[in-house]
C-alpha cells in the first residue's frame with residue numbers, strides 16, 4: 174500500500190531549457206504581473222490544470238496528453254523546465270491532471286492519472302494513478318505513491334489535489350466522487366471521503382479548492398441537471414460533504430476545476446464549466462455557508478474557437494483561464510494534437526465587474 178515508485182523517483186528527468194538561478198529564500202510576494210492575455214508557445218502543451226508558485230514566482234502547467242509538467246516564467250515569457258516522468262510521460266494512457274503548489278511546504282503536488290476513466294462513456298476503471306511530491310528547490314521527487322494500491326481499481330478518475338496547514342495532501346477522484354488523504358511524509362494514504370455506493374458510472378466531484386480549514390468542491394451529481402458546491406471540514410478525521418446553497422440558485426453545469434484566487438483571500442470561487450465558461454461565486458466572510466452567484470464569463474476567444482474551460486489561475490494579481498482543446502486529432506506517433514500556441518486569457522476585469530455589480 175505504501176509502495177514507493179523508486180524507479181520513478183530515481184529516474185526523474187529534468188529537461189532544463191534555461192539554467193535557473195539558485196532558489197531564492199522564501200518570498201512574501203511575487204512582483205505584480207501586469208501583462209494581459211498570454212500565449213504560451215509550447216508544442217503539445219494541452220494544459221488541463223495549472224498553479225502559480227508564489228514562492229518561486231513560476232507557473233506550473235500540467236500537459237494533459239504528454240503527461241509532463243511545464244514550468245513557465247511569466248515575467249520572462251519562457252519555459253524554464255519541463256518535468257518528465259519515465260514510464261509515464263508520452264506513455265498512453267497516462268495523463269497529468271491536477272498540479273498544485275503547496276503554500277505550506279512550497280512543494281508541488283502532481284497527479285498522474287489513467288486516461289481510461291475520463292475517456293470511456295461509463296468511466297471504466299483501469300490503469301494506474303500516482304501522486305508525486307516535487308521539491309522545486311532540489312528538483313527532486315520527495316515521495317510518490319501508487320493510488321491504485323488503495324483504490325484497488327474500484328474507483329478512479331483522479332484529477333485534483335489540495336493541501337492543509339497540517340501537511341496533508343488531498344486527492345480528488347471523480348468516478349464516483351472520492352477523496353483520499355495522504356499523511357505529510359507520504360507514509361500513509363487512505364480514503365477520507367467515499368460515497369455510500371461505489372459506482373464508477375457515477376460522475377461525482379470534479380474539482381476542489383481550500384481556504385483555511387474549508388475544502389470546497391463542485392459536484393456535477395452525475396450530470397443530471399445542475400451541479401452543486403459542497404464543503405468539507407479538513408480538521409475532521411473523515412470528510413463529510415455539506416451543501417453550500419447558491420443565491421440565486423443558478424445552474425452550474427459541465428463542471429471541472431474550482432479555484433480561489435489568492436487576491437480575494439478565499440472569498441471568491443471560480444467554477445470552470447467547460448463550454449459555458451467560468452462562474453463567479455462569493456462568500457463575503459469567507460465561511461462559505463452560502464454562496465452568492467454573481468454571474469458567468471462566457472465570451473472570450475478560446476471558447477468561441479472550440480476550446481473548453483478546464484481551470485483558472487491567478488498570476489500575481491491577474492486571473493487567467495486555462496482552456497483545453499479536447500477534440501484535436503492526435504498526431505500519429507505522439508500523444509497529443511499539433512497545437513503549439515496556448516492562450517491564457519485574462520478575465521480579471523470581467524471578474525471585477527461582477528464583484529462590483531453586487532457590492
Ligand SMILES: *[C@@H]1O[C@H](CO)[C@@H](O)[C@H](O)[C@H]1NC(C)=O
Nearest residue numbers: 215216217218236239241507
Ligand atoms: C510533448 O511531446 C512532444 C513529442 O511527442 C515534444 O516534442 C513536446 O515538446 C512535448 N511537449 C510538452 C509540453 O511536454
Ligand SMILES: *[C@@H]1O[C@H](CO)[C@@H](O)[C@H](O)[C@H]1NC(C)=O
Nearest residue numbers: 207208209211247248249250
Ligand atoms: C507582455 O505583453 C506584450 C504586449 O502584448 C508582449 O510584447 C510581451 O512579450 C509580454 N511580456 C510577457 C512577459 O509576457
Ligand SMILES: *[C@@H]1O[C@H](CO)[C@@H](O)[C@H](O)[C@H]1NC(C)=O
Nearest residue numbers: 176178301319320321322325
Ligand atoms: C500500482 O498498483 C497496482 C495495484 O496494486 C499494481 O497493479 C501496479 O503494478 C502498481 N504500479 C507499479 C508501478 O508498481
Ligand SMILES: *[C@@H]1O[C@H](CO)[C@@H](O)[C@H](O)[C@H]1NC(C)=O
Nearest residue numbers: 295372373374375376395396
Ligand atoms: C450516471 O449517468 C450515466 C449517464 O450519463 C448513467 O449511464 C449511469 O447509470 C449513472 N450512474 C448512476 C450510478 O446513477
Ligand SMILES: *[C@@H]1O[C@H](CO)[C@@H](O)[C@H](O)[C@H]1NC(C)=O
Nearest residue numbers: 502503504505506507508511
Ligand atoms: C495515422 O495513422 C493511421 C493508422 O494508425 C493512418 O490510417 C493514418 O493515415 C495516419 N495519418 C497520417 C497523417 O499519417
Ligand SMILES: *[C@@H]1O[C@H](CO)[C@@H](O)[C@H](O)[C@H]1NC(C)=O
Nearest residue numbers: 501502503504510511512513
Ligand atoms: C494541425 O492539424 C489540423 C487538423 O487536425 C490541420 O488542419 C492543421 O493544418 C494542422 N496544423 C499544422 C501546423 O500542422
